[in-house]
Amino acid sequence: MMALTSMLCVQIGLAISVGVSERVGAEGAAWLRLAWAGVLLVVIVRPRPKAFTGSSLGACVLLGVVTAAVTMLFMAAVERIPLGTASALEFLGPLGVAVLHGRGRLKWPALAAVGVVLLTQPWVGGVDPVGILFALGAAGCWALYIVLTQRVGDEVAGISGLAVSMPVAGLVATAVGGPSMLGQMTPELLLMGLGLAILLPVVPFTLEMLALRRLTTAAFGTLMSLEPAFALIIGLVVLHQVPDHWAVAGIGFVVAAGIGAARAGARSSPDTPQPPPTCYLERRSSVQQEESS
Numbered sequence: 411m412m413a414l415t416s417m418l419c420v421q422i423g424l425a426i427s428v429g430v431s432e433r434v435g436a437e438g439a440a441w442l443r444l445a446w447a448g449v450l451l452v453v454i455v456r457p458r459p460k461a462f463t464g465s466s467l468g469a470c471v472l473l474g475v476v477t478a479a480v481t482m483l484f485m486a487a488v489e490r491i492p493l494g495t496a497s498a499l500e501f502l503g504p505l506g507v508a509v510l511h512g513r514g515r516l517k518w519p520a521l522a523a524v525g526v527v528l529l530t531q532p533w534v535g536g537v538d539p540v541g542i543l544f545a546l547g548a549a550g551c552w553a554l555y556i557v558l559t560q561r562v563g564d565e566v567a568g569i570s571g572l573a574v575s576m577p578v579a580g581l582v583a584t585a586v587g588g589p590s591m592l593g594q595m596t597p598e599l600l601l602m603g604l605g606l607a608i609l610l611p612v613v614p615f616t617l618e619m620l621a622l623r624r625l626t627t628a629a630f631g632t633l634m635s636l637e638p639a640f641a642l643i644i645g646l647v648v649l650h651q652v653p654d655h656w657a658v659a660g661i662g663f664v665v666a667a668g669i670g671a672a673r674a675g676a677r678s679s680p681d682t683p684q685p686p687p688t689c690y691l692e693r694r695s696s697v698q699q700e701e702s703s
Contacts (some may be wrong), residue, residue: 412621413633416614417471417640417700423610424580425648430547430602436485437587442603445476449613450604463672464694467574473535473558474578477611480551481579483544490541495640498530499545503552505635518670525663529638534541534669568592569616576615639664640676 423443430439462470491677505526508519562571622630639661645651653661 411628413619414636415624416617416621416632417637418644419617420610420637420640421646422644423606423614425644426606426609430599430606432660433459434591434599436489438591438594439603439606440481441583441587441591442599443607443610444576444583445580446604446607447615448577449608450612451569451573451576455568455570457570457573461566462574463565466562466571467564469558469565470571471578473562473571474557474575474581476554477575477579477615478582478586480548480555482583483548484550487541487544487548489543490538492532492534494544495530495532495534496541496548497641498526498532499542500548500552501526501530501634501638503549503554503555504630507553507556507627508629518667521670522664522667525665525667527640527661528663528672529642529662531656531661532571555623556627557636559619560627560630563619563623565652566664566681568621572619573616574652576611582606636664666699 430442434442468687484500485494487500501523504524505519508522509516562575618630625633642651642653642657646653647669
C-alpha cells in the first residue's frame with residue numbers, strides 16, 4: 411500500500427510540475443524539488459550523528475548521489491527521446507533488480523515487461539543515441555536506488571537516512587543545474603517548488619523506504635512496474651490524455667505482475683519470534699509427564 415501511495419504521489423507531482431517545467435525547464439524543476447526536499451528533511455528530522463555508523467553514513471551519501479543522478483539523467487533523456495521510450499528504458503533498472511533477486515520467480519518480471527512495453531510503446535517516435543544512453547544511465551541509477559534505499563532503511567532507524575541522502579541529492583542537483591537557474595527564480599517559483607518537494611520527493615521517498623523494509627528488492631522492483639499505469643491514469647484525469655487499447659492492455663499486465671510480486675515478496679521480519687521445533691515440543695511434553703508422575 412505504501413509503494414502504491416508513493417507512485418500516486420509521484421505521478422500527481424509530475425503532472426502538477428508541468429507548469430514549472432515550462433518556465434524553468436525539466437532540470438530546473440528537478441533541482442527545485444530536490445533542493446527543497448533536502449532542506450525540509452533536515453529541518454523536520456534533524457538527524458543526529460549517533461544514529462549512523464561509518465558504513466550507514468556512506469550508504470546515505472551514496473543514495474543521495476544516486477537520487478540526484480536518476481532524476482537529472484531521466485530529465486536529460488526526455489529532452490532527446492520520447493517519454494514513452496525513456497520510461498521503458500528506465501524501467502530496465504527495477505526490472506533487472508527483480509530478475510537478479512527474484513530467486514527464480516521470473517514470471518512476474520516477464521509479465522511486467524510485456525505490460526510496460528504495451529504501455530509506453532517505445533516503437534513510436536525517433537531514436538537519439540545520446541538520449542538512449544541517458545535513459546539507460548537512469549535505469550542503472552534506479553536499480554542502485556532500490557538496493558541502497560533498502561540498505562539505508564535497514565541500517566538507520568526511522569527516516570534519518572533520508573535526512574542525509576536528500577540534502578546530498580539537493581547539493582548535487584544544485585552543483586549541476588542550480589547556477590543556470592538562480593537568475594530565473596521568483597518568489598512564486600520558489601513557493602511552487604516547496605509544494606512540489608512535499609509531494610515529490612519527500613512523501614514518496616519516505617514511503618518507499620518504509621515499503622522496502624517489508625518487501626524484497628525483487629518484489630519492490632516488479633511493483634514499480636505499476637508506475638506507468640499510474641502515469642496513464644493521472645494523465646487521463648489531470649492532463650486529459652486518453653489512452654489507446656494497447657495502453658489499457660498494458661495496465662492489465664502490470665497490475666497482475668505487481669499483485670503477484672507483492673504477494674510473493676514479503677520480507678520476514680528478523681524480530682518476529684519463530685515457533686520452537688516440533689521435536690522440542692514433544693521432548694518437553696515427555697519431560698513434563700515424567701515430572702508429574
